[in-house]
Amino acid sequence: MNYNWNWKIFFETSADGRHTWLTTLFIGLGWTLTTALCAGIIAFLLGSALGVMRTTPHKWAVKLGNAYVEFFRNIPLLVQLFLWYFVLPELLPNAIGGWIKSMTPPWASFVPAVIGLGLFTAARVSEQVRAGIQALSRGQGQAGTALGLTLSQRYRFVLLPMAYRIILPPLTSETMNLIKNTSVALTIGLFELTAAARSMQEFTFQVFEAFTAATVIYILVNLITVNLMRWIERSVAVPGFIGPPDVGGGGH
Amino acid sequence: MGGFDFNVIERSIGYLFREGMTFTLTLTGLAALGGIIFGTLLAMMRLSSHKWLSLPATGYVNLMRSIPLIGSPTPIQVGAVASSVITFTLFEAAYYSEIMRAGIQSIPRGQVWAGYALGLDYWQTMAKVVLPQAFRNMIPILLTQTIILFQDTSLVYVLSITDFLGAASKIAQRDGRLVEMYLFAALVYFLMSFTLSYIVKILQQKIAIIR
Numbered sequence: 001m002n003y004n005w006n007w008k009i010f011f012e013t014s015a016d017g018r019h020t021w022l023t024t025l026f027i028g029l030g031w032t033l034t035t036a037l038c039a040g041i042i043a044f045l046l047g048s049a050l051g052v053m054r055t056t057p058h059k060w061a062v063k064l065g066n067a068y069v070e071f072f073r074n075i076p077l078l079v080q081l082f083l084w085y086f087v088l089p090e091l092l093p094n095a096i097g098g099w100i101k102s103m104t105p106p107w108a109s110f111v112p113a114v115i116g117l118g119l120f121t122a123a124r125v126s127e128q129v130r131a132g133i134q135a136l137s138r139g140q141g142q143a144g145t146a147l148g149l150t151l152s153q154r155y156r157f158v159l160l161p162m163a164y165r166i167i168l169p170p171l172t173s174e175t176m177n178l179i180k181n182t183s184v185a186l187t188i189g190l191f192e193l194t195a196a197a198r199s200m201q202e203f204t205f206q207v208f209e210a211f212t213a214a215t216v217i218y219i220l221v222n223l224i225t226v227n228l229m230r231w232i233e234r235s236v237a238v239p240g241f242i243g244p245p246d247v248g249g250g251g252h
Numbered sequence: 253m254g255g256f257d258f259n260v261i262e263r264s265i266g267y268l269f270r271e272g273m274t275f276t277l278t279l280t281g282l283a284a285l286g287g288i289i290f291g292t293l294l295a296m297m298r299l300s301s302h303k304w305l306s307l308p309a310t311g312y313v314n315l316m317r318s319i320p321l322i323g324s325p326t327p328i329q330v331g332a333v334a335s336s337v338i339t340f341t342l343f344e345a346a347y348y349s350e351i352m353r354a355g356i357q358s359i360p361r362g363q364v365w366a367g368y369a370l371g372l373d374y375w376q377t378m379a380k381v382v383l384p385q386a387f388r389n390m391i392p393i394l395l396t397q398t399i400i401l402f403q404d405t406s407l408v409y410v411l412s413i414t415d416f417l418g419a420a421s422k423i424a425q426r427d428g429r430l431v432e433m434y435l436f437a438a439l440v441y442f443l444m445s446f447t448l449s450y451i452v453k454i455l456q457q458k459i460a461i462i463r
Contacts, residue, residue, distance in 0.1 A: 070446060071442070073445075073449075074403075074441065074445035074449065075403075075438050075445070076403035076404065076407075076417070076441055077403075078406045078409060079406060079434065079437055079438045082434045082437075083434055083435070086430040086431070086434055087431045087434050090431045091431065176318070180319070180320040180321075181320070183320035184322055184407065186322065186410070187409060214319075215315075215319050218318055218319045218320070219315070219318050219319070
């Protein structure tokens with residue numbers, strides 16, 4: 001195979017004529033992280049609400065939560081993004097649809113990407129929140145009732161603080177999945193890290209350099225995420241109860 | 253809601269399923285088969301006591317799991333279809349290997365020792381004692397991963413391959429019927445994944461009763 005390695009390519013001017021390719025990749029990383037962060041906030045809030053709903057004694061709330069999860073888990077993420085990007089503006093009343101379609105380039109794909117990824121990830125977060133709450137012993141909720149707490153107080157002060165600590169490790173994997181999944185938004189025109197690497201490949205034909213750089217960046221982001229989450233895990237751990245073994249979470 | 257033409261689905265349904273869904277299912281099948289075989293080998297390597305076997309396997313799995321599927325180029329030029337099969341197999345192997353590792357670890361150590369005591373070598377113990385049980389225990393999770401794979405194959409859209417979504421997208425753009433076609437694609441994916449997950453759930457309960 002005749003392949004011309006050229007690692008200096010990163011310092012050459014990129015297709016936009018202003019930045020180097022390296023800067024272009026980091027602009028892409030910026031979009032990746034911004035999208036993941038915004039979608040993550042939606043996913044966390046909505047996912048928590050849905051997860052709580054699915055553990056309440058209210059039948060309708062459980063059914064509604066289950067229906068949401070089934071809907072968002074059984075349609076591929078790419079198709080969901082297409083629904084938000086292509087289909088939604090057509091189904092809304094003309095005034096709103098037209099306003100959405102007239103958004104300027106980065107926002108026109110950023111907003112649907114954040115909504116799509118946020119709602120998709122919310123379904124998965126809600127599964128974890130539900131599992132976390134159900135992992136607690138029945139007695140905890142009952143003790144709350146015995147103390148005269150209302151249903152919402154029980155969740156607020158007894159169940160959720162422990163459930164969140166239990167599900168921190170799977171939430172870490174989910175955060176990493178979310179960061180990776182932002183790359184799917186390149187199909188609706190979001191210029192995130194993978195899109196930046198692809199554009200670099202198309203303009204320079206230096207496919208290996210472009211994707212090696214992207215891979216290294218993804219791995220670094222992953223490592224930072226994992227360590228950040230571990231740090232959170234350690235700092236919120238309840239001594240002697242749950243948490244990583246090195247904080248004295250013995251007894252299990 | 254005026255101006256929609258759902259006849260476009262009726263007109264293109266043959267093409268969608270004969271061309272598109274056939275490719276989607278073929279890719280899912282090939283990648284699942286290749287991924288499970290390669291993934292099982294990776295799991296066996298990871299559990300090996302030889303560092304030179306377990307370290308590369310661990311590195312491979314961690315690398316594959318940390319980069320997005322959509323952005324991975326194949327190292328050799330073989331055309332879009334072969335490249336999609338190779339990429340999906342290499343990627344899914346990492347995920348299947350984690351499942352198989354859990355499966356192998358779920359078999360009590362004593363069974364391996366019993367195998368060795370009977371005079372079986374490593375491969376015989378694995379093939380006749382450990383792996384059959386590991387597979388059986390992991391069938392529901394392997395199938396769930398395959399449903400995820402089925403959904404993920406829609407990502408070949410970026411390679412302009414005519415999978416189910418690719419076919420729907422081609423008709424959508426040719427006839428200017430994005431809304432109808434994408435809604436229909438979502439419905440089909442939903443029904444298929446939902447039915448399969450339901451079957452997996454029943455299977456899981458059946459296996460749980462036997463054990």
